[in-house]
Amino acid sequence: MARRKRTAVVGGGMAGCAAAKELLKNGREVVIYETTAGLGGRARSWHRPEIEPDVGVNLWFTSFYKIMFERIREYGLEDQLTEMSNNVIVVDNGKPAELLSDSMKSLFTFPHVKLGDRIGFLTATLKETLKRKELDLFDPLKLAKYDDGTNAAEYARKSMSQRGFDNLLRPEIESFWLWRCEDISAAHVRAMQAQIAGAKFYVFKGGMEIIAEKNAEGAEIRLENEVTDLQVSDGEVRVTARDADGTLSEEVFDDVVMATPAPVAAKLTAALPRQIVGEDTRDFLATQKYEPALSVSYLVDFSSMPSEAHIVAAGAEDPPVKTIITFPRQVRDANGRPVDKHLAFVYPGRAATRRLLKLSTEEQFAETTRLVTSLWPDFPADAEPFEIAERPWAMPVPEPGRYRKSARVIRLQHAPVVFAGDYFTSPISEAAMLSGIRAADKLLTVG
Ligand SMILES: Cc1cc2nc3c(=O)[nH]c(=O)nc-3n(C[C@H](O)[C@H](O)[C@H](O)COP(=O)(O)OP(=O)(O)OC[C@H]3O[C@@H](n4cnc5c(N)ncnc54)[C@H](O)[C@@H]3O)c2cc1C
Structure with a gap:
């Protein structure tokens, strides 16, 4: 044999x-x-028994992931999925506004940009959506054809003003991936736009x-x-x-x-x-x-932050804090009773991340606690520092x-x-x- x-x-x-x-x-x-x-x-997530579910950095996936859903069906993991809201809150100069990928209404009422930009964004999205099969976010063999040497910012400016771009498209891309739109291929953002309309978001209960x-x-x-x-x-x-x-x-x-x-x-x-x-x-x-990433998480009172939200900074500047993501969690109080909390993940901006990666855990928490109110002024002062995940090679550009x-x-x-x-x-x-x-x-x- x-x-x-x-x-x-x-x-x-x-x-x-x-x-x-x-x-x-x-x-x-x-x-x-x-x-x-x-x-x-x-x-891979971290796990801490004090919270329920005991899972930390819990990656999202969407209804347009194909291999992932094949495996979920093959392994019978459907009961492991939790659907999350796609609640994106764009903060421009301290003013928050909701932008939902599956809601036309939220786009049309989005106050940070003029109507012309909203129409430009919608038209560009619809145009790319028609090429959904070819603009495959995961497949470089398909994306190569669209990778014409231009960057995402150059592409965006064809359909909207600088302000429209900085408040609509840039935050949607940069808050998820942390790099600058100026540094990435236009093909990436086109593929993202082609896929995102109507997408549903999930996490695995256990990571x-x-x-x-x-x-x-x-x-x-x-x-x-x-x-x-x-x-x-x-x-x-x-x-x-x-x-x-x-x-x-x-x-x-x-x-x-x-x-x-x-x-x-x-x-x-x-x-x-x-x-x-x-x-x-x-x-x-x-x-x-690679763009490095630092995820600094806190336990905060349930009522103090929007739930299942992606709070992101608008604008072309590299902000002190780029994104805050909240997940509902339960912790046990001193009497063993479950208490609803949020696990809030704070991602510092690019320069801050590079600086913070060199510090001790204690210093990373202290500095992030100081910076976080630049994005969300109401971030609770008594937030309980919980866990830090460092990824020096986080995001290939x-x-x-x-x-x-x-x-x-x-x-x-x-x-x-x-x-x-x-x-x-x-x-x-x-x-x-x-x-x-x-x-x-x-x-x-x-x-
Ligand atoms: C902060 C952050 C958030 C993210 N959020 C999402 C999300 O929400 N949804 C999503 O789909 N994706 C997300 N991603 C991206 C996703 O995590 C990665 O694309 C994916 O996990 C990369 O898998 P990989 O196998 O290519 O590389 P890696 O995960 O880096 O795997 C490489 C492995 O090689 C091991 N290794 C390295 N050197 C050696 C060696 N010498 N010998 C043996 N082993 C070695 C490493 O320990 C590692 O386990 C996120 C990434 C980060 C950093």
Whole structure:
């Protein structure tokens, strides 16, 4: 009987675990190496037993995610979903106004911009919605055609004034992804506009990592194992990893899916021969920029903040605080009785995030508590600092021209070393999974 091929997956995030599933389904043996203590990567939440549900940074997904919903059905996870309101509150100079993606009324009554901008926004959205199939937010092979070198701000100004852009489109994009519209491809914002009308928003009750964990079932999972070296010779891939005790081990595979963030993939494959990893791929990995993220969460009284809201800053400036997101949660009081609270996640602006990432947790809370009222003056003074999540490589930036490069690299990928990660498109778990499935398919086509 023929030996089953063995594949190493380096990185147990959404991309790596989606690749693992595809490989396992096709009869491969799979070993997943993951540096941290759990699967899910950036989509992994933190858990604290004092709150109900005990889940922290809980990623959203929408009704237009395709692979995600296929997996939810396959694994019978429908009861894990919680639908969230898409309540976006845009704050312009201290004045809040609601903007709901599924409500025409909220657009027409949106007070921050003139009627002409609202009509321009609506017309542009409708135009893009007609191209919904092609303007696929997750697929660089489709987006490449629309990636004409212009940035999102240039695109937006064709249909609205600067003020309209700064209050309508910019906050919708930048509050979710943290980069500047000036720095990203117009194709990204066009795809977002094409998909967003009427979309429903969900979170998993226990965190999105459940999908990564289910996808990885059947693989050998090596947690707290950081891959430190990769060698390819005589058709074999040699993987060296360091475990939590610092012990190095080496193992041989037929091939490998590199599913780490781009800088790690670039470093680990830098010494491989050019015929294994070509120049285009090297350049693609080495030039990927990232926006860092810091999520600072607080427990606040239920009545003190809007519920299930995305409170976002308008304007072109980099604000001290960019976004506040509130989720309802219950905590137990001293007598064990449940009390309704909000878990409020505060995301500082770009400059503030870079500064705060260098500080201690205590200092991060103190500084964020000081800054947060710049966006929401009524943020309760007695908010209870709860948890901080740091993501130095949070948001890969889809610069103008990036989707075209990405499509080229996807076509060039070949065994025995392939790459996967959200940086092939944008920071979206669905995009990460698509890249993982594609990378696995490249290995499977050679048998
Ligand atoms: C703050 C924030 C909010 C977000 N919100 C949403 C949202 O609401 N909805 C949504 O769909 N997406 C969201 N995203 C994006 C989503 O989290 C990512 O797109 C997705 O998780 C990326 O998956 P990945 O597998 O490509 O990379 P990662 O999740 O980064 O996975 C890579 C894995 O590789 C591991 N690794 C790194 N180096 C090594 C090594 N040497 N050896 C072994 N393992 C290694 C890492 O520990 C990690 O687990 C958000 C991202 C952030 C940062």
